[in-house]
Structures are given as C-alpha cells and as structure tokens.
Amino acid sequence: MSQENTDALGVKARIAAIVEDVDSLPSLPSIVMKLIEVVNSPDSSAEDAAELIEKDPALTSKMIRLANSAFYGIPRSISSVTSAVVVLGFNTIRSLVLSASVAKMFDGKHTIDIDRFWKHSVVTAMASKIIVRHLMGVRMMDPESAFCAGVLHDIGMLIFSQYMPEDYAKVCEYAKANAVPLLEAEDKVMGVNHAYMGKILADKWSLPLDLENAIVYHHAPGKAEKSSHLAHIIHLADIISHNVGCSHWEGEACAPECETCRAELKVGDADYEKIMFNIQSSLDKSQDFLAILK
Numbered sequence: 001m002s003q004e005n006t007d008a009l010g011v012k013a014r015i016a017a018i019v020e021d022v023d024s025l026p027s028l029p030s031i032v033m034k035l036i037e038v039v040n041s042p043d044s045s046a047e048d049a050a051e052l053i054e055k056d057p058a059l060t061s062k063m064i065r066l067a068n069s070a071f072y073g074i075p076r077s078i079s080s081v082t083s084a085v086v087v088l089g090f091n092t093i094r095s096l097v098l099s100a101s102v103a104k105m106f107d108g109k110h111t112i113d114i115d116r117f118w119k120h121s122v123v124t125a126m127a128s129k130i131i132v133r134h135l136m137g138v139r140m141m142d143p144e145s146a147f148c149a150g151v152l153h154d155i156g157m158l159i160f161s162q163y164m165p166e167d168y169a170k171v172c173e174y175a176k177a178n179a180v181p182l183l184e185a186e187d188k189v190m191g192v193n194h195a196y197m198g199k200i201l202a203d204k205w206s207l208p209l210d211l212e213n214a215i216v217y218h219h220a221p222g223k224a225e226k227s228s229h230l231a232h233i234i235h236l237a238d239i240i241s242h243n244v245g246c247s248h249w250e251g252e253a254c255a256p257e258c259e260t261c262r263a264e265l266k267v268g269d270a271d272y273e274k275i276m277f278n279i280q281s282s283l284d285k286s287q288d289f290l291a292i293l294k
C-alpha cells in the first residue's frame, strides 16, 4: 500500500474516533445551555437571563464591557447585567455567550492562526448583520441571529486545528501549495470538511436548527432545505470577509460565490457595493468584540 493510502486511512480512523467519541469533545457549560433555552423561550424575562449570567463572573464582566463598548455604540453607561440584557437584547447575549464559550473551550494549541480565525469569524458576523439590515425591506430577520451564525460558521475548523494538528497542518500546506480553498483541501486530504465537523458540534451542543443549518451549509447554501436564507447570508458574508482581507492567512484562496446567492438574497450590484462600503468602514470595530471574546 502506498504511503499516501496509509496516511488517508490513518486520517479516516482519527476522524472516526473523534466523531464516535463525541463525549471527548468539549461540552458547552451548563450555564450556556440554560441561557440558550431562556433566550429561545417566549416566556423569559431579562431578569431570568441576567440571573444566569451573574452566576459566572467572567461572563458578567464580558457582558458589561460589551454593552459599554463602541461596538454597540449605546450612548449611556450600563452597570448591571439586567440593563445590559435589556439594551443588547436576547440574541446579542446569545452571540456573546456562545462565542466567548467556544473561544474558551478551544483555547489550546492550534495549527491555524487563532487570532486570524476569530477576526475572520467576527468580520463575517458583522457582514452578516449588515446584509440582514440591508435586506430589511425584502425580508424580516433578526440581524443578531445572523451575527451569531456568522461568528460560529467555521467552528468545525477548531476541532481539526486543535485535535488533529498534524493532519490539519498537511491540509493547510496542501491549500497553500495548490492555491485551493481550505474546504477543498480538507475534502482532498482528509475526506471530511469543517462544515461536517461543525454539524457534529452543533448536534452535541443542541444549537438551534437555524444556526446549525447555517454552519452546515455555509459553503453550499443551495443545499439547505431549511433556513436556507440564513445559509445564503452567511455564505455571502464569509466571502466578503475574505475579500476585505480577513482570511485565515495572507493570500488564502476563497471558494467562488454560489451562483444563486445574490439572486436568492435579491442583492444587486449597487446593494453589494453599499454592503462592501459599510463593512469596510466598520472593520475597526471588530477589535472591540475580539478584545471581549478573549
């Protein structure tokens, strides 16, 4: 058997071990699981959410810092978690708590540049929100749900990067040497890609279905049977994030935009230009969110 075949078999076995032993992957802290339930329940109040957050001092301080940061530009000072929840809204709380928890869960040694990873994710999230705001007249959707899906869209990569460092180093080398997108290199070298690994995490963490679908289908939004609108938004936002220079490394190849994307979203050339202008002029703000994530 050739060395290449032996390697491929080894990779498959390592991936199968990770997928089968889902329990060994990090769990969302119970406080975060409960908070997602609270946020999804129509009967919950700001006090219910605040009561949970206050049990975690690190989350409490992140929440207050975010409410007072230029990222949201709220013109008065916020000193309690309840007012932070009221001012920011449930879905913003969900984005922050989920992304801060994921950043903490995957804070080990990584193959990819983790700072660039989070910058790409946060800029994708900001672009998603800008797209949703831009489309308000066409279709109603909560911009913060799109932000949350944007921050988490590539989480599958974190499993590869932290748990399979040597295999993922080969994937990155392949992508660089052949100037192909990471997704293509993952499929080629490992036979599995980060969208699939994202599903494993979304299932394990019981993330809401719209969020899971956006994670799974962000590279092939046309295949999403449910929440395909959100998947298209994240797909476009992901490409925009690459186009404004926020990729995983300098010169990373980006997959082409799916043909149906702009038609599905009803984004014409002039709309696209406005969206690009808005994201470019708010790029600096990503630092505020990134600083709070860590």
Ligand SMILES: [Fe+2]
Residues within 6 Å of the ligand: 153, 154, 194, 218, 219, 238
């Ligand atoms: Fe991706």
Ligand SMILES: [Fe+2]
Residues within 6 Å of the ligand: 120, 124, 153, 154, 238
């Ligand atoms: Fe991405």
